[in-house]
Structure formats: C-alpha cells, structure tokens
Amino acid sequence: MKALIYTATEEVRYKETPSPLPAAGEVLIEVQAVGICGSDMHAYRGHDPRRVPPLILGHEAVGRALSGRNKGRHMLINPLITCGECADCRGGRSNLCPHRELIGMRRSGAFAEQVAIAERNLIPVPETMDPVHAALTEPAATAIHALRLAERIQYQPLNRTRALVIGGGSVGLLAALSLRDQGCTEIDLAEINPARRSAAEAAGVGTCFDPQAQRPADAAYELVIDAVGGAQTRAYACEVVRPGGLIVHIGLLDNGAGFDARRMTLQEVTFIGTYTYTHEDLVTSLEKLHNGALGSLDWIERRPLREGAQAFDDLLQGRCGAPKIVLCPLGK
Amino acid sequence: MKALIYTATEEVRYKETPSPLPAAGEVLIEVQAVGICGSDMHAYRGHDPRRVPPLILGHEAVGRALSGRNKGRHMLINPLITCGECADCRGGRSNLCPHRELIGMRRSGAFAEQVAIAERNLIPVPETMDPVHAALTEPAATAIHALRLAERIQYQPLNRTRALVIGGGSVGLLAALSLRDQGCTEIDLAEINPARRSAAEAAGVGTCFDPQAQRPADAAYELVIDAVGGAQTRAYACEVVRPGGLIVHIGLLDNGAGFDARRMTLQEVTFIGTYTYTHEDLVTSLEKLHNGALGSLDWIERRPLREGAQAFDDLLQGRCGAPKIVLCPLGK
Numbered sequence: 001m002k003a004l005i006y007t008a009t010e011e012v013r014y015k016e017t018p019s020p021l022p023a024a025g026e027v028l029i030e031v032q033a034v035g036i037c038g039s040d041m042h043a044y045r046g047h048d049p050r051r052v053p054p055l056i057l058g059h060e061a062v063g064r065a066l067s068g069r070n071k072g073r074h075m076l077i078n079p080l081i082t083c084g085e086c087a088d089c090r091g092g093r094s095n096l097c098p099h100r101e102l103i104g105m106r107r108s109g110a111f112a113e114q115v116a117i118a119e120r121n122l123i124p125v126p127e128t129m130d131p132v133h134a135a136l137t138e139p140a141a142t143a144i145h146a147l148r149l150a151e152r153i154q155y156q157p158l159n160r161t162r163a164l165v166i167g168g169g170s171v172g173l174l175a176a177l178s179l180r181d182q183g184c185t186e187i188d189l190a191e192i193n194p195a196r197r198s199a200a201e202a203a204g205v206g207t208c209f210d211p212q213a214q215r216p217a218d219a220a221y222e223l224v225i226d227a228v229g230g231a232q233t234r235a236y237a238c239e240v241v242r243p244g245g246l247i248v249h250i251g252l253l254d255n256g257a258g259f260d261a262r263r264m265t266l267q268e269v270t271f272i273g274t275y276t277y278t279h280e281d282l283v284t285s286l287e288k289l290h291n292g293a294l295g296s297l298d299w300i301e302r303r304p305l306r307e308g309a310q311a312f313d314d315l316l317q318g319r320c321g322a323p324k325i326v327l328c329p330l331g332k
Numbered sequence: 333m334k335a336l337i338y339t340a341t342e343e344v345r346y347k348e349t350p351s352p353l354p355a356a357g358e359v360l361i362e363v364q365a366v367g368i369c370g371s372d373m374h375a376y377r378g379h380d381p382r383r384v385p386p387l388i389l390g391h392e393a394v395g396r397a398l399s400g401r402n403k404g405r406h407m408l409i410n411p412l413i414t415c416g417e418c419a420d421c422r423g424g425r426s427n428l429c430p431h432r433e434l435i436g437m438r439r440s441g442a443f444a445e446q447v448a449i450a451e452r453n454l455i456p457v458p459e460t461m462d463p464v465h466a467a468l469t470e471p472a473a474t475a476i477h478a479l480r481l482a483e484r485i486q487y488q489p490l491n492r493t494r495a496l497v498i499g500g501g502s503v504g505l506l507a508a509l510s511l512r513d514q515g516c517t518e519i520d521l522a523e524i525n526p527a528r529r530s531a532a533e534a535a536g537v538g539t540c541f542d543p544q545a546q547r548p549a550d551a552a553y554e555l556v557i558d559a560v561g562g563a564q565t566r567a568y569a570c571e572v573v574r575p576g577g578l579i580v581h582i583g584l585l586d587n588g589a590g591f592d593a594r595r596m597t598l599q600e601v602t603f604i605g606t607y608t609y610t611h612e613d614l615v616t617s618l619e620k621l622h623n624g625a626l627g628s629l630d631w632i633e634r635r636p637l638r639e640g641a642q643a644f645d646d647l648l649q650g651r652c653g654a655p656k657i658v659l660c661p662l663g664k
Contacts, residue, residue, distance in 0.1 A: 088576065091487070096576045096600055153485040153602075155423070234593060244420065244428045255594040261566060262587040264605035268428055270485075271603040273596035 002329070003112035004308035006053045009046030010316065012111075014306050017056070020108055020116040027068035027119050029077060032131035033302075034110040035060035035139065035326045036311060038169060039252070044312050050105055058327075059103050060138040061110035062131045065122065074125040076137050077110065077117050078282050079103045084120075095145070095276045111308060113329045123282055129290050132326045133297050136170065139324070140285035140294060141277035143175035143227075146248050147182065148281070149274050150223055154246055159183030164221040164240060168196040168208065170324040171250055172227030176205035177294040188216055190236070195321020199299045211236060221245060231256030243267035250274050305329040334661070335444035336640035338385045341378030342648065344443075346638050349388075352440055352448040359400035359451050361409065364463035365634075366442040367392035367471065367658045368643060370501060371584070376644050382437055390659075391435050392470040393442035394463040397454065406457040408469050409442065409449050410614050411435045416452075427477070427608045443640060445661045455614055461622050464658045465629050468502065471656070472617035472626065473609035475507035475559075478580050479514065480613070481606050482555055486578055491515030496553040496572060500528035500540070502656040503582055504559030508537035509626040520548055522568070527653020531631045543568060553577060563588030575599035582606050637661040 001019045006012050022028050037060055043051035051057065059079035065071050082089050082097035089097050103109045103117065125134045151158055161184055165176045168191030179187050187206035191197045197208040209216065220242035226233050229251025235258035237247045249271060264271065277285075288294050301322035303311050308327050314320040333351045338344050354360050369392055375383035383389065391411035397403050414421050414429035421429050435441045435449065457466045483490055493516055497508045500523030511519050519538035523529045529540040541548065552574035558565050561583025567590035569579045581603060596603065609617070620626050633654035635643050640659050646652040 093487070093576055093600075098575070149600075155425070229593065229597060243430070244425055249593060249597050252594060252597055255592065257589050259591040259593060260587065261561065261581060261591060261605070262584060264603070265561060265581050265584055266607055267605065268425075268481075268607045269605050271596070271605075273593070273599065273601050273603075275598055275600045 001113040002306070003056050004305055004327070006044060006051070006055045006057050008053055010044060012044065012309050012312050014308055019114050022067065022116040025118050026116045027122070028066040029061070029063035029075065029115050029117060030066050031061055031063040031110050031113060031115055031329045032074070033062045033135035033326050033328050034058045035135045035170070035324055036315065037139070040104070041312070041315055042252070044316065055104070056108040056112050057104045058109035058111035060135050061115065062125055062134040063115070066114070068119045070119070070122055070124065074127060074131060075122040076125050076134055076282065076286055077103070077115070078121040078123060078279055079138065080276055081118065081121060092278065094278050111305065111327060123286060125286065126290055132300055132302055132328065133289055134286060135326050136174070136289055136297060136300065136324065137282055137286045139170040140174045140178070140289055141281040142171050142250060143178050144285050144288070145277040145281040146175060146225065146250050146274040147178055149272050150246055150248050153270065153272070154223065155244065156222065159185070161222045162186040162220070163223040163225065164188045164190060165225045165227060166190045166211070166233045166237060167227035167251060168193065168200040168323060169227060172225070173200055173203060173205065173299070173323045174294060175225050175227060176200065177203065180205060181288065181293045193318065193321065196323060199321055199323055203295055203299055216240070223248065225250065227251050229253045231258035234258035235260065238263055238269070241269050243269070245269055247271045248274055299323055301325045303327055304331050333445040334638070335388050336637055336659070338376060338383070338387045338389050340385055342376060344376065344641050344644050346640055349444070351446050354399065354448040357450050357452070358448045360398040361393070361395035361407065361447050361449060362398050363393055363395040363442050363444060363447055363661045364406070365394045365467035365658050365660050366390045367467045367502070367656055368647065369471070372436070373644070373647055374584070376648065387436070388440040388444050389436045390441035390443035392467050393447065394457055394466040395447070398446070400451045402454055402456065406459060406463060407454040408457050408466055408614065408618055409435070409447070410453040410455060410611055411470065412608055413450065413453065424610065426610050443637065443659060455618060457618065458622050464632055464634055464660065465621055466618060467658050468506070468621055468629060468632065468656065469614055469618045471502040472506045472510070472621055473613040474503050474582060475510050476617050476620070477609040477613040478507060478557065478582050478606040479510055481604050482578055482580050485602065485604070486555065487576065488554065491517070493554045494518040494552070495520070495555040495557065497521045497557045497559060498543070498565045498569060499523060499559035499583060500525065500532045500655060501559060504557070505532055505535060505537065505631070505655045506626060507557050507559055508532065509535065512537060513620065513625045525650065525653065528655060531653055531655055535627055535631055548572070555580065557582065559583050561585045563590035566590035567592065570595055570601070573601050575601070577601055579603045580606055631655055633657045635659055636663045
C-alpha cells in the first residue's frame with residue numbers, strides 16, 4: 001500500500017510500504033479521511049520523543065472495514081487502545097488507562113491506505129455522512145471531553161459562563177463551537193494567526209481577537225480553555241481568568257513556565273489538565289458533527305494523501321489558515 | 333496598650349502604642365490568644381509587599397469583647413473583612429470578595445492587647461474552651477475549606493482517598509487531622525524538619541517522612557495537599573500525584589517554577605488553588621476543635637506576647653519544632 005511515512009525531522013514521504021497485518025481481534029480498515037493533528041506536527045518537528053521515525057503518523061481516521069463483523073461499513077477509529085480491565089477503564093475514565101496506546105505513536109497510524117485496529121475500537125459512521133466531517137470526531141471529542149470536565153466542577157452552568165478559548169486550531173475552534181452548542185453566549189477566541197481568526201469568525205463562534213495586539217475590555221473569564229498549552233498562553237490564561245474561575249488546559253505546545261501559582265492560590269483558581277476522550281465522548285462527538293450541532297464544518301481543508309508532504313510543510317511554515325487539514329488516501 | 337509591632341525586615345518590637353479606635357459597627361476586643369501564621373513570617377522576612385512596616389501583624393485571634401452586644405464574651409475573630417454585597421459574598425464564596433481585607437495586612441492586626449473588628453466578624457467561643465485552642469480555628473478553617481473544595485471535585489470520597497500532605501506546619505498538620513476526621517485512612521505527611529515530623533507523628537496523623545531522604549514506595553496519591561507552596565513542593569506534588577488525581581495548593585512560599593503542565597495535561601491532573609475560608613468554614617472548624625475531632629492539640633506552643641520577638645526569631649532560625657506558636661497578651 002501507499003503511506004505517508006515520517007522519515008526524519010521535518011520530512012514525511014509518500015511511498016510504498018507493506019500493508020499492516022491485523023492481529024487477533026483486529027480488522028483492516030481502508031482509510032478514507034485522516035486529519036493532521038497538532039501532535040503529528042509536534043512529532044514532525046522532532047519534538048516528540050515518543051514518536052520515532054520511520055513511523056506512519058495519524059490517528060484522526062475514518063474508513064471502510066475490509067474485514068470483521070462490520071465489513072463494508074464506514075467506521076470511525078477510536079485511536080486510543082486501552083486495556084478495558086483496569087480501575088480507570090472500568091470507572092469511566094479509560095483515557096487514563098496506564099496501558100493505553102495511541103495509533104501513530106508507537107504503532108503505525110492512519111496516514112496510509114490501510115490501518116489495522118481492534119474491532120472494539122470502531123464506531124459506525126452514518127452512511128450519509130461525509131467521511132471528512134467524520135474525521136473531525138477525534139478533535140471534537142477532545143474538546144467535548146474537556147468541556148464535560150469543566151462543567152462537572154464549575155460553579156455555574158456553561159450557558160451562564162463567560163468563556164475564552166485560546167487558540168483557533170481545530171480543538172480550540174471545536175471547543176468554542178461546543179460551548180455555543182451548550183448555550184454559552186459569551187465566547188471570545190484569542191488567536192494570533194489572522195487567517196485562523198477569519199476562519200473562526202466565519203464559523204461564527206463569537207468575538208475573535210489577536211491577544212498580542214488587543215486585550216479584552218474586561219478580562220475576567222469564568223472559564224479559559226487553553227488549546228495551545230505554551231508558556232505564553234498559560235501566563236495569559238492565569239492573567240485573564242476571574243477569581244474563583246477555571247482554566248482548562250488541553251494543549252501540549254511546551255512545558256515552559258507561565259503558570260502563576262501565586263495568583264491561582266490567592267484567587268482560588270482551578271486548573272484542569274485534560275487528555276483525549278473516552279469512547280463515549282467519541283460517540284457523542286460524532287453525533288454532534290452529524291446532526292449539525294457544531295455548524296457547517298466548511299472550514300476543513302481537504303487534500304489527497306499523496307500531497308501530504310506539502311500539507312505538513314504548509315502547516316510548519318504557517319501558510320495554512322484552515323484550522324484542520326484532512327488527508328484523503330482515495331483522493332479528495 | 334502594648335503591641336508587638338513589625339518595624340523592619342526581621343524586626344518586631346513589643347512596645348506601647350495607642351489603642352485602636354473602633355469605627356462604626358466595630359467593637360474592641362481584648363486579645364487572649366493569637367497564632368503566628370506563615371504569612372506573618374513571610375512579612376517579617378520582608379517578602380510581602382502588602383504588609384508594610386510599621387504594622388501590627390496577626391490575624392489568628394481570640395479575645396473578650398469589651399463592647400457591643402457580645403460584651404464580656406469570648407469571641408473568635410473572623411479576620412477576613414468582606415463586603416457582604418457582591419456576587420461572591422452572596423454566592424457562598426465570600427473569600428473571593430474583591431473588596432476583601434485581612435486584619436494585620438493593611439490594617440492593624442491582633443499581636444496586641446486590643447484589636448478593633450466589626451461585630452459581624454465575631455463568632456462565639458464556648459466558655460469552657462481554651463482560647464489558645466480556639467486561636468487555631470483560622471488555620472483549621474484554611475485546611476477544612478481546602479478539603480471541602482477537594483471533596484467537591486474528587487472522583488472518590490475522602491474516606492477512600494490515598495492522600496499526601498506536604499508540610500507539617502499548622503495548616504498541613506490540620507489538613508492531615510481533618511482528613512483523618514473525615515475517615516481517610518491512608519494519609520502520608522512529607523516534612524523536612526525532624527522536629528515537626530515528630531510533632532506530627534505524636535499527633536497521630538499517619539506516616540511521616542522526609543521527602544529529601546525517602547520516597548514513598550508507591551507514589552500515586554489521589555490527593556496531594558501542598559501546604560508549603562514553593563517551587564520544590566509543587567514539582568514534588570506534580571510528580572507523586574496519580575493520573576486523574578488532584579493537587580490542592582494552599583501554601584504561598586514562592587512563585588517559582590515547579591509546575592509540570594505537561595504531566596498535568598497528559599495525566600489529566602487537576603490543581604486547585606485555595607484561599608482562606610468562609611465564615612461557615614470558621615464556625616465548622618471551631619466546633620471540630622472544640623469537640624476533639626482534630627485531636628488533643630497539645631502540639632501548640634504557648635508564649636507570652638511580650639516574648640514575641642524571640643518567637644519570630646526562633647521560627648526564622650528553624651529552632652521551633654512546634655507546628656504553631658500562639659502568643660498570649662495576658663501571659664500564657
């Protein structure tokens with residue numbers, strides 16, 4: 001089969017490679033659509049010690065089952081492989097499973113014509129749904145999971161929350177769209193890239209601004225979602241959250257400073273780190289994407305997998321304003 | 333009257349000063365017992381820009397009302413002055429009141445024979461209760477407030493929680509004693525000062541160890557309470573908390589690095605900053621201290637106020653193993 005292989009820092013190559021061999025309980029999926037995640041870019045930059053080249057990256061994938069009990073059906077891949085047996089898996093927090101693995105990290109991912117995955121990691125995609133839209137389920141679930149954690153501990157419901165989302169990539173944008181879906185009417189989005197601000201504005205998420213140029217009039221958000229996760233955005237989040245408020249930290253850009261422990265304590269602010277999603281979060285997200293709760297999704301950019309190297313380079317160089325590029329092995 | 337006045341960095345002087353003049357709604361209190369707080373020591377070291385000498389420090393106080401409707405009765409002082417009108421005050425989170433003031437910070441505190449305070453900041457102390465024990469209410473309320481916030485968002489009840497308290501000063505020790513009171517059976521306490529470890533062990537809070545010399549066998553605490561709040565303790569907290577767990581940050585030692593945003597995110601850890609207490613937390617704490625729920629309290633060291641300068645110096649030099657020194661203006 002053909003695959004886009006991460007071969008060295010800042011290098012991915014589209015080339016022939018053996019098809020994966022499904023292990024017991026696994027099936028083969030013919031990939032239809034697979035999104036490029038920030039973590040794929042992180043690896044491509046050579047910043048992720050867990051993703052060692054040569055490796056097929058990619059974990060936001062939808063495809064057609066070539067074997068197993070769903071043969072012929074369109075399926076969403078839950079890329080997080082968990083044991084199903086530990087206290088976390090049994091306790092509804094499978095994303096914390098100590099044995100978890102992600103495809104495209106230490107095992108082959110989905111930037112390929114085919115990928116192998118356990119049957120129990122598949123979720124049926126409605127037959128009428130565009131696979132490219134369905135490929136957005138993974139980042140949407142990341143956002144929806146984070147909001148679920150936020151709502152669980154907030155002092156007021158989301159529909160009475162003044163919220164700031166930092167970062168207009170797909171997770172940030174989907175967090176803002178999910179907030180809107182949950183009745184939140186005061187949503188600001190901070191993004192330094194003007195093309196991404198335009199995309200977010202077009203998606204209608206609220207007020208978009210450049211945090212390097214402008215400061216919101218009353219920087220006192222009950223909820224701040226940091227979908228970037230860098231030293232600068234953490235410092236900004238600590239600054240603009242209101243006393244007693246909540247910072248939800250999804251991004252993993254860097255582990256630099258920026259966290260203001262003194263303000264967090266004196267102003268009784270809570271910080272939640274959130275990681276991925278559960279199987280249920282994926283099911284919820286797929287449904288929301290399908291029923292239009294998260295809008296038209298026309299901000300996705302589709303490209304053929306064979307042009308993947310160009311897509312990675314465009315993202316690296318900041319030439320791409322779209323919050324998400326989805327690669328299609330069968331052509332777009 | 334006589335008062336212990338913070339006059340310069342590392343200097344407090346016991347000397348004559350005019351008695352305070354109660355404003356409208358305030359009464360005069362004859363101070364019986366007042367604890368030395370870590371924040372008083374922080375000011376004494378010259379590290380608190382909010383506490384400018386000359387100033388009477390001290391806010392953990394109990395005394396006899398010399399005027400007002402409680403005249404002659406023993407009263408606990410709620411040292412946090414809040415507006416009672418804002419959304420936070422009305423919403424049960426008065427500790428977040430944007431207009432809040434603390435006695436001994438920008439207005440005179442209680443290291444004195446007399447202090448003025450609003451009548452509504454007084455809580456009656458049972459007549460049979462030792463004022464020195466009652467003076468522990470403020471740090472106990474800080475600990476109990478923090479546990480209340482922890483319990484609100486934990487995934488399991490406190491009695492099924494494996495907890496670590498960092499710091500064996502009064503707030504840390506009272507947090508450990510409160511955890512025990514709430515049915516928690518697995519409590520470790522990390523403290524570098526051997527005299528404080530002995531005091532904590534004598535108080536019977538669980539396993540006490542020196543985190544610089546020894547590491548707990550299985551460092552996977554669902555709950556870590558950082559009652560120190562320094563770069564080192566934050567780093568330690570981030571390291572030993574289990575995935576999906578909770579760090580409660582009470583201490584304000586320094587604002588250095590130590591926070592591991594990457595681990596917090598990848599392991600979905602929550603961090604709550606907690607600040608002081610509400611009036612209700614003080615009432616609860618006084619009751620718990622009175623009914624013995626927090627043990628015998630014989631670890632308190634009593635000294636006369638006139639020897640306050642020595643007490644500050646002993647604490648500064650690390651010569652004092654007692655988790656709390658309470659000063660008594662009327663002699664001990």
